[in-house]
Amino acid sequence: MVPNECKALFCFRVALLFVSFPRIVRTASFPDGVYKTECRSRSFWIWVERDFLGPQWQLETFNETGYPVVMDDYLSSQCGYTKSRDIYGNVEIRISFLGCWIHNVNDEQFNSLVRFKVAKNGVDSQYMVSQSCRLTDPWNMREIVCEENYMEVSVIRIIPLENWLKTDIRLSWPATQGGASPRWQVEFIVNNSIITLSSTNAFKKGYGLNATATRVVFRAPYRTAESVTMMVDGYRYAGILGMMYYSQPLVRLYVNTTLACPSDPPIFTPTSLMWRSPAILSPLVLDPTAYIESDLNLGLDGQLIDSSVITKNGYVFQTRPTAVEVIVPIGAPGGNIESVIVNNSYGTIYRIHLLLVHEWRELPADVTRHTILKPIATAFRPEVPVFINRKCQITDDFFEVSLGNFFSDVELKSLEIKKVPFTLEEAKARGFNVMTVPNANGTNAFYLQVPFSDSLVEQKHLQGHLLLYTLHVTYIMTLLTKQDFQYTDVVECIRQDVEPPSCKDECGPDRLILVLTHGNMDRYWVPYIRELHLTKELAQSQKYVVSDQGSIYRLEVPLFAAGLSYKEISLRGVLVALNFTLRDNKTLDIKFNCLVECRFPTDRLLVCLPNGTMAATVLGLDTKPNFNPARTHLKDPTCKPQEVDDTRALFVFPVFSCGTIRRFDGDFFIYENEVTFDREYLPQDQPIITRDSKYRLTLRCKYPVRDTQRMYGRYNKTTPIRRGFSAVLTGDKSKVLRKRAKDRLDAVLRVAKDDAFTSFYQSGDFPVYMARDTSLNLEADINGRMAGMSRVVLRECWTTPTPQMDGSPQWDLVANGCAKDGAAYSTKLQTSPDSPPRFQVKIGSGLHEPGNQIYIHCLISLHDDDAISCNGVGDGPEQRMGKRSVLQRVPYEAVSAGPIQILARDNGVAYQCLGDESWSVWTWILSAGLAVFAVVTIAAVTLAVRLFVC
Structure with missing residues (x-):
């Protein structure tokens, strides 16, 4: 392979790596009951459950080379594909037997293959659907279909000469010039003028042309430049007046491809709908004197029905002198009533999908079949909910109310009593009685009982022994489409006996604690920490501990959680403040304020403040012999510690000073600096002797390019080890980054060249090339440990596509000392008291495509125990997305190896390209x-x- 070809292949592999990793794509099968397929008349039909696909999906088919083609609206109307909804809201796909990329066997057997591509939670899932259908009744001379998004006509192709078919080989559609031979021409009649287009130009304008084994096909979207709107006998048509002809020496074949579809809308009354179609489709009849009607049938959802079903459903299907009429009562069987919400107002829409098949002839063998698919939906009809107070007697000891009347696609989701939300389970647990009661007309009412003794029922003394009980109730309902709406009975209550809450503060070893005693109104106020609304989601994301029992509310906020403020950072400690407020739930005015302040020690700390300041402590006890922290400095030697004592030094500096290096990492800024200890040497002119320890510590802060300013961090309260933790200023993507100080131990992860681990690849040998389904052999070790004094233990190992340890996606190879296997890879551990820990990884197809590269990272530690084994945590492999931030309780080292280039197998030989440098060598x-x-x-x-x- 020449160098330029190597360059191209390398660039292609790099591009493929960056394209494939941002999103995860998986091919799956539809779950049972989610989809179904049928063969109906001249079309494939596919249904997929409404909630499964979600809002982000697309339909794809495959061309003659097997390449996927996205069926957008434009291509669907050109190719005979219809994307619609059935009367229940499920996704409905209809594909013409004569559509694009349908495998057609002599116009009798038809095979289709499509793919649904669904995007959910950053994962693209692909679902294949294949169908095979046979023609159940023979083709007529001419067949016309009026679909929702296109019109289609197919006419039998009569072969005048025996050798003509041999020279007119059927082509797959679409070819370069459409599906028809370039000798096909199309004529349009527009405003009494004739417009002639070649098959190539007709295809470019959105028309579909094809010549199958026995038929000529012409398909047109509605409202093209050559389409016309006709008015005949008082009825409107959308049509195309045209003809296709084929020309070659001695032969000229003409095919009438005129299309006409009735376009008058249905007529609605308060109780019914009426749809009319002309009795004779005049634009399609060449000789009205020879017109003979053969058959006229009505259908539902693409299938014909007989007269008994028409009568049973209450339809009226009749032929008048000029029109065919279909009258359907609103709500009749065969259709579906769908609940709809408009501006929180409840109403209904009635949907029905009608089918009209009309057949006639003008000559004994000249039969035309005209099919119209007509989805109809009524306009929004408001339905006023009925709220009933069934019992008001004080002797009943409870309110008894109901709200109706709703169809079955409406469910009661939750309740609010005096603005306090309850799920149905919580309402029942509190002592409320909640039921769905069916009505005789098929609707439902939502029944509720609330005891007068409940604390959320307001009481007011009127006179004597009379009390007024008031219930404030809100019904929150949801449709099957997941759209919520609500109905509220609002009752106002004025209270003047407000008792404010009180609070006290506590300081834990790693958290700030607020203890609040409730008043009589603060339960209706909204809690805030600084400007952050204290919601369940915020508490869970920041690991707040919230408890509200009786009259006591307790809030525990961990150090470095969002919402805290940092007033002072010194060697005496970090002064942290928690500003807790209660606000009016409407105006957000502050009704109550409580301040908690705590000071935490700074023995081992690295924080990244929202104002772009880094603060870190350095411990002289981290080395043996100890070093003098006063002789430390940052990359800029003039940047000395802000404070120093006998064992510690505190650095506080802006991220744009002191030699700090900045770089981009995706959507983040990475700021790095380094603490260095100046060692003293003897003699000074030629330093060769020193008693000082070597010490360097990397400081790193990670800031998002765009995000709200929140403070995240990790406070090290474990046994002192050679490791610090950094706080990261970010939002939901926050990560705690592990820091590694350079010391006398040197940890390595080596790739062996054979299964016996007799030789290893060196740093200049990478990337290492690996064929799929072969084993990759790795060994982890820590140089400098004394033999027999400690053992190296393999804690965790994982893969990433980039050198960064927190790259994404990640796959576990070893977790908690245990080997992990996945569907596309397997891991095998080798443990021996005489050798460092070793493991083998075999990668099959599916985890990484050929040509991609991976990096392998491990956490290893030293142990003095004689027997250390897998502790068996977890049931299987887990794909991680850069969230690996576990606090280790013992000293550990992080090591990496790579890149590992994954190649495909080709007769047992793996091929690789030499780059420019290698080629030059x-x-x-x-x-x-x-x-x-x-x-x-x-x-x-x-x-x-x-x-x-x-």
Whole structure:
């Protein structure tokens, strides 16, 4: 392979890597009951459950080369594909037997293959659907279909000469010039003018043309430039007046491809709908005097029904002198009433999908079949909910109310009593009685009982022994489409005896604690921490501990959680403040304020403040012998510690100063600096001797390019180890980054060249190439440990597509000391007291495509235990998305190896390209070898000539 070809292949692999990793794509099968398929008349029908696909999905088919083609609205109308909804809201796909990329066997057997591509939660799932259908009744001379998004006509192709078919080989559609031979032409009549287009130009304008084994097909979207709106006998048509013809020497074949579809809308009354179609479709009849009607049938959802079903459903199907009429009572069987919400107002829409098949002839063998598919939906009809207070007697001890009347696609989701939300389970647990009661007309009412003694029922003394009980109730309902709406009975109550709450503060070892004693009104106020609304989601994301029992409300906020403010950072500690307020739930005015302040030690700390300041402590006890923290500095030697004592130093500096390096990492800024200890050497002019320890510590902060300013971090309260933790200023994507100080131990992860681990790849050998279904052998070790004194333990191992340990996606190879297997890979551990931990990884197809590369990362530690084994945590492999931030309780080292290039197998040989540098090296070597060979050859020839002369 030449170097330019190698470059192209390398660029293609890099592009493929970046395209494939941002989103996860998986091919799956539809769950049972989610979809179904049928063959109906001349079309494939596919249904998919309404809630399964969601809002982000697309339909794809496959062209003649097997490449996927997205069926958007434009291509669907050109190719005979219809994307619609059935009367229940499920996704409905209809595909013409004569559509694009349908495998057609002699116009009798038809095979279709499509794919649904669904995007949910960052994962693209692909679901294949294949169908095979046979023609159940023979084709007529001419067949016309009026679909929702296109009109289609197919006419039998009569072959005038025996050898004509041999020269007119059927082409797959769409070819370069459409599906028809370039000798096909299309004529349109527009405003009494004739417009002629080649098949190529007709295809470019959105028309579908095809010539199958026995038929000529012409398909047109509605409202093209050549379409016309006709008015005949008082009825409107959308139509195209045209003809297709084929021309070659001695033969000229004409096919009438005129299309006409009735376009008058239905007529609605308060109780019924009426749909009319002309009795005779005049634009399609060439000789009205020879017109003979053969058959006229009505259908539902693409299937014909007989007269008994028409009568049973209460339809009226009749033929008048000029029209065919279909009258359907609103709500009749065969259709569906759908609940709809408009501006929180409840109403209904009636949907029905009618089918009208009309057949006639003008000559004994000239039969035209005209099919109209007509989805009809009535306009929104408001339905006023009925709220009934069934019992008001004080002797009953409870309110008894109901709200109706709703159809079955409406469910009661939750309740609010005096603005306090309850799920149905919570309402029942509190002592409320909640039921759905069916009505005789098929609707439902939502029944509710609330005891007068409940604390949410307001009481007011009127006079004597009379009390007024008031219930404030809100019904929150939802449709099957997941759209919520509500009905509220609002009752106002004025209270003047407000008792404010009180609070006290506590300081835990790693958290701030607020203890609040309730008043009589603060339960209706909204809690805030600074400007953050204290919701369940915020509490869960920041690991707040919230408890509200009786009259006591307790809030525990961990150090470095969002919402805290940092007033002072010094060697005496970090002064952290929690500003807790209660606000009016409408105006958000502050009704109550409580301040908690705590000071935490700074023995081992790295924080990244929202104002772009880094603060870190350095401990002189981290090395043996200890070092003097006063002699430390940042990359800029003039940046000394802000505070120093005998064992610690505190650095506080802006991220744009002191030699801090900034770089981009995706959507984040990474700021890095380094603490260095100045060692003293003897003699000073030629330093070779020192008693000082070598110490370097990397400080890193990670800031999002765009995000709200929130503070996240990790406070190290474990046994001191050679490791710090950084706080990261970010939002939902926050990560705690593990930091590694350089010390005397040197951890490595090596890739062995064989199963016996006799030799290993060096740093200059990477990338290492690996064929799928072969084993990759790795060994982890820590150089500098004393033999027999401790053992190296493999804690965790995982893969990433990039050198960063928190890259995404990630796949576990070893977790908690246990080997992990996945569907596309397997891991095998090798443990021996005489060797470091080793493991083998075998990667099959599916985890990484050929040509991609991976990096392998591990966490290893030293142990003095004689027996350390897998503790068996977890049931299986887990794909991670960069959330690996577990606090280790023992010193550990992070090591990496890579890149590992994954190649496909080809007869047992793996091929690779040489880059420009490698190519240059081999060119020089080859040149040198040829030069040496030439010198030796010339010398040998010279010697032979001299001997011969002698």
